[in-house]
Amino acid sequence: MAFYEFTTIIRPDVPTTTVDAVATKVADLVKKHKGKVVKTEQWGLRTLAYSINKHRKGYYTLHGLQLNDAAAVNELEYAMKLSDDVIRFLTVKVEEISKEPSAILKAKARAEEAEAMGPQA
């Protein structure tokens, strides 16, 4: 049993339902291998630091997974590789999945708060 952080980047020119579709696909595969989705984070549409397949933006999703065998990871990565909507993915083995929102979401919340305050006089 191990924990993984599995992040996917979905191309920006697809309907927003695709983001959920990919998330369900991940969840299904995890379920098939008797794993657990510990948490899912939607980072939303982010600007990429460099263009990937001519895309400058992408929908990020972070999945915190608990999996029992490496075969699950292999199958997950294989499925992402075949998917046309997923332009990039990354699997990282971690000690534990933190309950708190990740640094990206925190930064996003900070930015939104600053925007809500309006331009500083």
Place this chain on the structure above:
Amino acid sequence: MAMEPLPARRPAPGGKGAKGKGKFSKGPRKEGAEGGFKKDAKYTPRLLGKAYFQRRRGCPFSGPKAQKIDYKDVRTLSKYLSDLGKIMPRHLSGVCAAKQRELATAIARARMLALLPFVVKADPAAEREQRNERIAARAARFAERDAQRSRATESAE
């Protein structure tokens, strides 16, 4: 009479010595200070000044309350990148060897996810502007010097 032999022993007293050697300049040497280092009140605090207390801080990722290195924490990671997006060497950032390796891995992961850039291209427009500014500043300096010279010749005549 006591001042007379001084220039002979210390050549060019008005030159290098007067300009000072930065923050370690001792100023003109006193009579009693000859024969090497003398702990006088003026000297010690200067020696113990900035250079002494600005010892580098320890590794920002080590210690009991240290921050965790996380590939998702773009804000922290970008502190350890140069302007061109390269990883900062450890002797500049003070990160310890083990944590530097961790940091490098985290940056590699962040780059994989396009959270951080592999390279940052220098902005050509900004560069051009900077160069123009430099040229303008130099032109202004030359103009001022010319004006001063012409004034000097006028006054001589």
